[in-house]
Amino acid sequence: MNDAKPRLTKDGIRIYDRADFAGMAAAGKIASQILDEVAPMVLPGATTAALDDFIRNRVTELGAVSATIGYRGYKHASCISVNHVVCHGIPGPKVLADGDILNIDVTVILDGWFGDTSRMYVAGNLTRKAERLIQVTHDALMLGIEQVKPGNTFGDIGHAIQAYVEAQRMSVVRDFCGHGLGRVFHAPPNVLHYGRKGAGAVLEEGMLFTIEPMVNLGRPETKVLSDDWTAVTRDKSLSAQFEHSVGVTADGCEIFTLSPANKFHPTWG
Numbered sequence: 001m002n003d004a005k006p007r008l009t010k011d012g013i014r015i016y017d018r019a020d021f022a023g024m025a026a027a028g029k030i031a032s033q034i035l036d037e038v039a040p041m042v043l044p045g046a047t048t049a050a051l052d053d054f055i056r057n058r059v060t061e062l063g064a065v066s067a068t069i070g071y072r073g074y075k076h077a078s079c080i081s082v083n084h085v086v087c088h089g090i091p092g093p094k095v096l097a098d099g100d101i102l103n104i105d106v107t108v109i110l111d112g113w114f115g116d117t118s119r120m121y122v123a124g125n126l127t128r129k130a131e132r133l134i135q136v137t138h139d140a141l142m143l144g145i146e147q148v149k150p151g152n153t154f155g156d157i158g159h160a161i162q163a164y165v166e167a168q169r170m171s172v173v174r175d176f177c178g179h180g181l182g183r184v185f186h187a188p189p190n191v192l193h194y195g196r197k198g199a200g201a202v203l204e205e206g207m208l209f210t211i212e213p214m215v216n217l218g219r220p221e222t223k224v225l226s227d228d229w230t231a232v233t234r235d236k237s238l239s240a241q242f243e244h245s246v247g248v249t250a251d252g253c254e255i256f257t258l259s260p261a262n263k264f265h266p267t268w269g
Contacts, residue, residue, distance in 0.1 A: 007206075012188045013180060015206035020113075021247050021254055024182065024208060027064070027115030028245050028256030031106045034058045035119055036261040042121040044098045048080040051104065052091035059108055067107035067114055067185050074229070079105040079118075086214050086222050086231040086239045087176055098124035101134065101266075103241045107185065114181045116210050117257035118243040122266050129217065130238055131267075136168045137215040137240040138265055144193070144211045148246055148253035152203050158195030161213050173214035173239070175222045176231065181245060182208045205248050212243030 007015045034055055041051055056077035059066045066077040081089035081103045082096070089103075096102070105118035120134045140161045147156040165172050178191030189201055193213040218237025225232065233239050242264070245256045258264070 009201065009204060011201040013201060013207055014182060014187060015204060016182055016208055016247070017206065020182070021256075023111055023113035024115070024245065024247060024256045025254070027108055027110040027113040028117065029115070029260060030059075030062050030064050030110055031108045031115035031117045032257045032259050033062070034106055034108075035104060035117065036259055036263045038104060039121060039263050042096065042102065042123050044096055044100075044124045046096050046123065048082065048089070048091040048094050048096070048102075051080060052076050052078050055104075055106055059106075064108040064110045067109050067116070071185065077106065079103075081105070081239070081241070083238055084233045084236045086173055086216070086233060087241060088229045088231050090227060090229055096123035099127050099130070100124070101126070101130045101238065101240065105241075105243065112183050114183070114185055115257060116181055116185075116243065116245050118212065118241055119259075119264050120240050120242060120266050126266070133170065133215065133217050133238055133240045134266060136165060136170055137213060138242050140165050140193075140213050140215060141211060141242040141244065144213065145244065145246060145253060145255065148203060148211075148248055149251060150203055150205050150248060153198055153200045154189060154191060154203070155195040155199030156197055157211060158192040158200075159197045162194035165213070165215050171216045171218065171220035173216060173220050173222055176214060178210040178212045178243070180207070180209045203248050205250050207248045208245070210243055210245050212241060214239055214241040
């Protein structure tokens, strides 16, 4: 692969070689393994800082580098978003309470490749409304991934997610989206989690990107707090998110961030 002259589509989306998928899979596996390993630590009484400390240490121990530490001044190895926090929650002294739901988002760099994934967890007992939100968000992600194949469009992905979520009387966050990645953290395209069938750029073999729908029990509007990172629901309704990194293959897609221990869904136990 010639990094100096990448092949780009007319929409500015980089096309990677099939051989590059191995690097993405290796990076994705490390990020997913860390999220597997942190799962037993998500308990009432734990702090989000302690979870992040564990993640930071495991990134190093597994031979990778955190993509988020130092990114635009960010100081942590994960984003941990609790309850009505939509995304980019900053780890800190917050103590988890029974019934809290949280998204943990980890991105690592391994041999120059970025592995980016997030999933939901619950501290203690899962309430019925939170359980339903988590299930709908998980299923919306997988329905979006089903649309990933050459010839489909990014609008097909967004439409599949939006149509399913809104049929469940929930809302899709529009202020944040998935993104291209590979040897960079963020690149074209923006992967919207809403849209029209047939709209947007056409998917081609070799594209690499994340799909990461954020779903709210209430309205879709968000606001960013004064720390310039933490995004919350404006109506303080619960929010959930799942994220996979994928690559378009000749006849579908490869998911790089599957859970090695099959713990991607918080009810795995």
